[in-house]
Amino acid sequence: xxxxxxxxxKLGEVFRTYGYEGASLTLITAATGxxxxxxxxxFPGGKAQMAKEVLAEIDQWFEREVFAxxxxxxxxxxxxxHMFKATDDYFRSGRRVCLVGVFALGxxxxxxxxxxxxxxxxxxxxxxxxxxxxGHPRAEAMELSEDILxxxxxxxxLARAADDPKLFSRSLTRLKRRAASR
Amino acid sequence: xxxxxxxxxKLGEVFRTYGYEGASLTLITAATGxxxxxxxxxFPGGKAQMAKEVLAEIDQWFEREVFAxxxxxxxxxxxxxHMFKATDDYFRSGRRVCLVGVFALGxxxxxxxxxxxxxxxxxxxxxxxxxxxxGHPRAEAMELSEDILxxxxxxxxLARAADDPKLFSRSLTRLKRRAASR
DNA sequence: GTCTATATAGGGATAGAC
DNA sequence: GTCTATCCCTATATAGAC
Numbered sequence: 001x002x003x004x005x006x007x008x009x010k011l012g013e014v015f016r017t018y019g020y021e022g023a024s025l026t027l028i029t030a031a032t033g034x035x036x037x038x039x040x041x042x043f044p045g046g047k048a049q050m051a052k053e054v055l056a057e058i059d060q061w062f063e064r065e066v067f068a069x070x071x072x073x074x075x076x077x078x079x080x081x082h083m084f085k086a087t088d089d090y091f092r093s094g095r096r097v098c099l100v101g102v103f104a105l106g107x108x109x110x111x112x113x114x115x116x117x118x119x120x121x122x123x124x125x126x127x128x129x130x131x132x133x134x135g136h137p138r139a140e141a142m143e144l145s146e147d148i149l150x151x152x153x154x155x156x157x158l159a160r161a162a163d164d165p166k167l168f169s170r171s172l173t174r175l176k177r178r179a180a181s182r
Numbered sequence: 183x184x185x186x187x188x189x190x191x192k193l194g195e196v197f198r199t200y201g202y203e204g205a206s207l208t209l210i211t212a213a214t215g216x217x218x219x220x221x222x223x224x225f226p227g228g229k230a231q232m233a234k235e236v237l238a239e240i241d242q243w244f245e246r247e248v249f250a251x252x253x254x255x256x257x258x259x260x261x262x263x264h265m266f267k268a269t270d271d272y273f274r275s276g277r278r279v280c281l282v283g284v285f286a287l288g289x290x291x292x293x294x295x296x297x298x299x300x301x302x303x304x305x306x307x308x309x310x311x312x313x314x315x316x317g318h319p320r321a322e323a324m325e326l327s328e329d330i331l332x333x334x335x336x337x338x339x340l341a342r343a344a345d346d347p348k349l350f351s352r353s354l355t356r357l358k359r360r361a362a363s364r
Numbered sequence: 365g366t367c368t369a370t371a372t373a374g375g376g377a378t379a380g381a382c
Numbered sequence: 383g384t385c386t387a388t389c390c391c392t393a394t395a396t397a398g399a400c
Binding site for chain 2: 017018019021022097100101102104105106107109113116117119120121143146147149150151152153154155156157158160161162163167170171174
Binding site: 037 | 374375376377378379380
């Protein structure tokens with residue numbers, strides 16, 4: 001494992017918790033145990049490069065654990081079930097927010113527009129395809145995929161607002177049910 | 183209208199756009215046309231006080247335009263319809279994100295926990311009551327109120343991520359339909 | 365009540381020793 | 383590859399003239 005690969009999850013947690021603007025190099029050095037010199041040696045582009053690589057790593061994780069199963073599994077329903085499980089794991093059952101969502105809402109969205117847009121877009125598209133293959137009519141699969149993604153993001157917002165992870169679990173359960181309703 | 187009251191909406195837009203950490207006094211002076219001296223004269227508590235008062239003003243607006251109608255309208259369905267209309271207006275049909283949601287996701291949540299928690303909580307409670315009176319069974323009204331709030335917040339995230347306000351309008355239409363389905 | 369000037373701290377980023 | 387020291391800029395906040 002390259003030193004950089006070991007670093008990305010720690011960087012991710014800082015950006016996730018404090019947002020792009022709030023993630024100061026001081027916080028980053030504390031979280032990683034590396035001095036600024038080392039950080040700039042590894043990421044000459046500074047904070048922007050760190051964020052880009054974190055986003056890319058998240059994208060890869062979802063591509064492997066979520067999007068690909070949705071697209072490729074013979075059994076579409078199993079792919080969808082796998083998505084819900086992976087989503088619950090990734091967001092720690094509501095104790096963790098979505099870094100891409102945090103970036104999407106803030107001013108950083110524009111600087112990282114491609115990554116932000118691509119993440120949700122490919123998720124939605126893969127999900128819509130699976131729903132379609134699981135028996136939902138085309139138009140309904142499109143709508144439902146939007147509802148499910150929005151439901152997940154919204155539940156993360158509400159769970160963090162209320163400081164109540166269970167809210168996320170409850171929402172996820174109902175979304176699962178809607179996905180299966182056919 | 184007090185000078186302070188005229189200021190709050192402008193402050194709100196800065197916090198909404200840049201988040202609490204990202205909303206620098208330089209951006210705030212640009213948006214308000216006031217120098218730092220004037221700002222500290224009006225808000226001795228600095229940024230934190232500005233944010234608190236902005237949150238309070240938003241809370242008042244929703245209390246008047248959304249929560250009260252949900253609670254008090256004789257015709258519960260009319261109250262719900264009014265909520266959707268006011269919500270669409272407030273978020274400019276998806277071109278504006280939710281400041282409380284932005285705060286909820288970030289590190290500022292803890293400093294403004296009461297305002298953030300109260301906003302969603304009272305919204306959800308008022309909506310659940312109206313759904314109940316509109317004919318939804320108690321348990322279902324509770325769940326549906328959570329789904330609708332999460333749907334709204336999530337749609338705002340996705341609409342901004344995709345830079346496509348229509349996504350918000352579509353979602354809102356479907357949420358309206360679910361609220362009416364009984 | 366508004367401004368300019370200033371104080372002090374922390375921001376991101378770089379240089380160079382080791 | 384990591385650190386410390388340092389640069390320059392912007393941050394929040396204050397003081398005091400007008």
